[in-house]
Amino acid sequence: MPAAAKKAxxxxxxxxxxxxxxxxxxxxxxxxxxxxxxxxxxxxxxxxSQIAAHAGVxxxxxYHHYESKQAxxxxxxxxxCDEHAGRVEAMLDDPMPxxxxxxxxxxxxxxxxxxxxxxxxxxxxxxxxxxxRTGKVLADEVLRRDFIATQALxxxxxxxxxxxxxxxxxxxxxxxxxxxxxFFQSYEVLRHRPEMSxxxxxxxxxxxASDLLLKGLLTPPAKAAGAAAPAxxxxxxxxxxxx
Amino acid sequence: MPAAAKKAxxxxxxxxxxxxxxxxxxxxxxxxxxxxxxxxxxxxxxxxSQIAAHAGVxxxxxYHHYESKQAxxxxxxxxxCDEHAGRVEAMLDDPMPxxxxxxxxxxxxxxxxxxxxxxxxxxxxxxxxxxxRTGKVLADEVLRRDFIATQALxxxxxxxxxxxxxxxxxxxxxxxxxxxxxFFQSYEVLRHRPEMSxxxxxxxxxxxASDLLLKGLLTPPAKAAGAAAPAxxxxxxxxxxxx
DNA sequence: GCCCCGACTGACCATTCGGTCAGTGCCATC
DNA sequence: GATGGCACTGACCGAATGGTCAGTCGGGGC
Numbered sequence: 360m361p362a363a364a365k366k367a368x369x370x371x372x373x374x375x376x377x378x379x380x381x382x383x384x385x386x387x388x389x390x391x392x393x394x395x396x397x398x399x400x401x402x403x404x405x406x407x408s409q410i411a412a413h414a415g416v417x418x419x420x421x422y423h424h425y426e427s428k429q430a431x432x433x434x435x436x437x438x439x440c441d442e443h444a445g446r447v448e449a450m451l452d453d454p455m456p457x458x459x460x461x462x463x464x465x466x467x468x469x470x471x472x473x474x475x476x477x478x479x480x481x482x483x484x485x486x487x488x489x490x491x492r493t494g495k496v497l498a499d500e501v502l503r504r505d506f507i508a509t510q511a512l513x514x515x516x517x518x519x520x521x522x523x524x525x526x527x528x529x530x531x532x533x534x535x536x537x538x539x540x541x542f543f544q545s546y547e548v549l550r551h552r553p554e555m556s557x558x559x560x561x562x563x564x565x566x567x568a569s570d571l572l573l574k575g576l577l578t579p580p581a582k583a584a585g586a587a588a589p590a591x592x593x594x595x596x597x598x599x600x601x602x
Numbered sequence: 603m604p605a606a607a608k609k610a611x612x613x614x615x616x617x618x619x620x621x622x623x624x625x626x627x628x629x630x631x632x633x634x635x636x637x638x639x640x641x642x643x644x645x646x647x648x649x650x651s652q653i654a655a656h657a658g659v660x661x662x663x664x665y666h667h668y669e670s671k672q673a674x675x676x677x678x679x680x681x682x683c684d685e686h687a688g689r690v691e692a693m694l695d696d697p698m699p700x701x702x703x704x705x706x707x708x709x710x711x712x713x714x715x716x717x718x719x720x721x722x723x724x725x726x727x728x729x730x731x732x733x734x735r736t737g738k739v740l741a742d743e744v745l746r747r748d749f750i751a752t753q754a755l756x757x758x759x760x761x762x763x764x765x766x767x768x769x770x771x772x773x774x775x776x777x778x779x780x781x782x783x784x785f786f787q788s789y790e791v792l793r794h795r796p797e798m799s800x801x802x803x804x805x806x807x808x809x810x811a812s813d814l815l816l817k818g819l820l821t822p823p824a825k826a827a828g829a830a831a832p833a834x835x836x837x838x839x840x841x842x843x844x845x
Numbered sequence: 846g847c848c849c850c851g852a853c854t855g856a857c858c859a860t861t862c863g864g865t866c867a868g869t870g871c872c873a874t875c
Numbered sequence: 876g877a878t879g880g881c882a883c884t885g886a887c888c889g890a891a892t893g894g895t896c897a898g899t900c901g902g903g904g905c
Contacts, residue, residue: 407893
């Protein structure tokens with residue numbers, strides 16, 4: 360019965376989560392081990408035997424709780440996503456200035472990523488992979504929630520007059536998330552670069568990056584006149600207006 | 603993939619590249635298929651049988667050219683990296699203003715990524731994976747070259763007085779690369795968000811993102827005093843006197 | 846006492862994996 | 876025509892994969 364086993368089993372088991380409401384002792388271990396190994400090695404490179412051994416249970420035990428490797432993976436993803444929920448939204452209500460919120464949000468994002476790296480790794484792996492798969496919609500959902508909440512923060516800043524009125528909040532959101540995710544992803548490479556040595560600490564990077572994001576790259580037009588850099592971009596508006 | 607423990611074979615074959623200088627007909631096909639499948643499914647999920655079938659050759663043929671799956675993967679990675687080399691460096695010499703270069707560089711980065719998505723996928727997968735592996739140093743090298751060249755662009759902009767003198771060029775570089783990589787990685791998710799609908803085209807996104815990066819988020823300090831900040835910093839100071 | 850049920854296991858299955866090997870056909874050289 | 880090197884192949888290997896199954900164990904209800 361090689362392929363026929365794919366037919367849905369007649370059991371009343373929920374398709375993704377395990378069927379015991381309160382997690383049995385071994386069950387929790389399995390989930391934890393699966394999260395660790397899936398995030399570390401990816402879906403294919405993490406084998407059920409490895410996960411079972413890591414959790415200290417038999418492989419058949421896992422199949423007692425989950426009907427397939429996919430189901431286990433999905434359960435891990437769902438658990439990770441649930442843990443993540445609703446952190447950004449909470450920050451919206453805080454009364455501090457938007458510019459400060461920005462820095463704090465970036466720092467909090469980074470902090471969470473480095474604290475529990477399995478989650479961003481799982482989600483980004485899922486996002487990056489192509490083709491519409493079950494796990495992807497979960498990851499999409501998480502990213503989407505983050506996106507909406509973050510964008511609301513920018514719009515709040517605009518409503519308060521702190522951020523430029525003609526700011527594109529969607530682009531700003533993308534840049535902020537990008538700043539966090541990319542830093543996390545390439546941390547191992549970045550931290551060995553001498554130029555980045557002053558910003559290897561996530562908190563420091565969050566300060567510097569949000570500062571740059573706030574002020575922009577250009578020389579301030581108002582008072583750069585007398586200093587060492589007199590020439591400004593606005594001095595040549597003809598060619599600058601092209602883009 | 604547990605500990606390799608493979609003893610080096612005594613053959614005189616170059617360790618990574620195939621041993622025929624001019625690529626045999628089948629050989630090129632193998633490389634191309636391997637690149638496609640490795641980038642699409644990752645190292646573990648792409649099997650040698652798949653690659654062989656995709657290339658229209660026998661599996662044994664691949665082992666005639668490459669001594670292991672790892673060697674084939676490394677050859678693919680190296681080939682992709684070589685193709686990528688030296689594109690950013692060329693842009694440095696161009697006489698156009700730095701702000702314009704910034705936008706062009708971002709657009710070019712995105713264009714290349716979407717044009718040949720295998721390369722960034724391979725490299726980022728390699729960067730993201732943890733543990734010091736052979737393939738990682740290759741990917742590191744690529745990212746590093748990109749980083750150095752991009753940072754030089756920012757410093758050139760500073761030297762010309764176009765960019766703020768106290769700009770942190772390393773942070774700026776990170777943000778620019780982040781803007782490109784993250785947009786590429788999460789394109790599938792982003793492009794379904796209605797808020798991003800105006801920036802789903804990479805070129806348009808490059809314009810908007812670089813514009814935001816240049817000008818920053820904050821309302822221009824000069825004249826935000828009165829109304830809800832309608833004036834943008836791009837407004838020339840000459841006409842600003844009228845308001 | 847008994848029984849049932851769910852957590853759990855060791856042995857096992859078919860399949861596929863990375864990798865090997867003896868051998869085939871081709872072509873340039875002698 | 877014989878030779879040798881080379882691209883290439885089909886059949887095969889042991890190991891590992893995802894998945895199955897008959898069965899053990901212990902605790903709670905009767």
